[in-house]
Amino acid sequence: MKITAQEEYGLRCLLQLAKNGVENGVTVKEIAQKEGLSPAYVEKLLRHLNQAGLTQSVRGTKGGYHLTRKPEEISLGSVVRALGKVPSTQEICDRFTGNLTSCVHINDCCVRSAWASLTRVMENFLDGIFLSDLLGAEKGFKI
Amino acid sequence: MKITAQEEYGLRCLLQLAKNGVENGVTVKEIAQKEGLSPAYVEKLLRHLNQAGLTQSVRGTKGGYHLTRKPEEISLGSVVRALGKVPSTQEICDRFTGNLTSCVHINDCCVRSAWASLTRVMENFLDGIFLSDLLGAEKGFKI
DNA sequence: CTAATACATGACTATTTTGTCAAGTATCTG
């Protein structure tokens, strides 16, 4: 159960965008510098966020990335779903098949229902936190 | 945010042991067969579980693995901690440093507190489910 | 129109996680 690099760094990129206001574009270079990441990597992360519809890009001089919605409207849940994929029950069943082509516990699986509940608990929690809450937290507000 | 293979398969191995009663040993071969995994892999998983103190092994003919505690006393939290490591806040900070030697957000990190809360929520949930609950679920009980 | 800026993309490399293998040790049975 761990946070992936994409989730961590992708979220940070979004926060950089959120900080600058939805209107104003921020360049890859700026984000990279502020986060201590390579521009190439930031580009790749933003690619995913763009595809997920969380950000939008503008090319050319004066170009950059910006959020498509207000920070108050972007939940951590949607961020994690865009970047790291909280897997569905079905995906878990398909992923852990051991040597076989399908999981031995295909009927009546106790493990599956436990993971499903855990996923629900996590998503529930994450869907209740928004980028704006994190910006607030940086200024002293405790989650 | 995903469940690792070790967590999934490790848990299943434990459930196989739980099913057979704490007293009776189960061999690697039996578990491997029932779970559709290679004996070598099951062995490795049990190695970790043994190190974590969740299981104990007996060598020789009539040997095998068994739980060190009753299924009612082994929480999913302890299983996940033994196998997959739910990372501590400190570990997250140390892991995601980007290009630098330490994270740029070393003071005043909003992301950190969000992950910390998420971890707390997950552990809280997992610490309330026990192997015995899962065995029950297999027989129709819904978690 | 040309140069400069900045996003876009696919292919590549590196690292981590998964999973396997081979050689070894302990225990029981006859």
Place this chain on the structure above:
DNA sequence: CAGATACTTGACAAAATAGTCATGTATTAG
């Protein structure tokens, strides 16, 4: 004690994830 069973271990191989690079396209400034 000899042979069979089954755990033990470290090193290796395969697959997935993380991160880089080179080349291309759109937009603006002059």
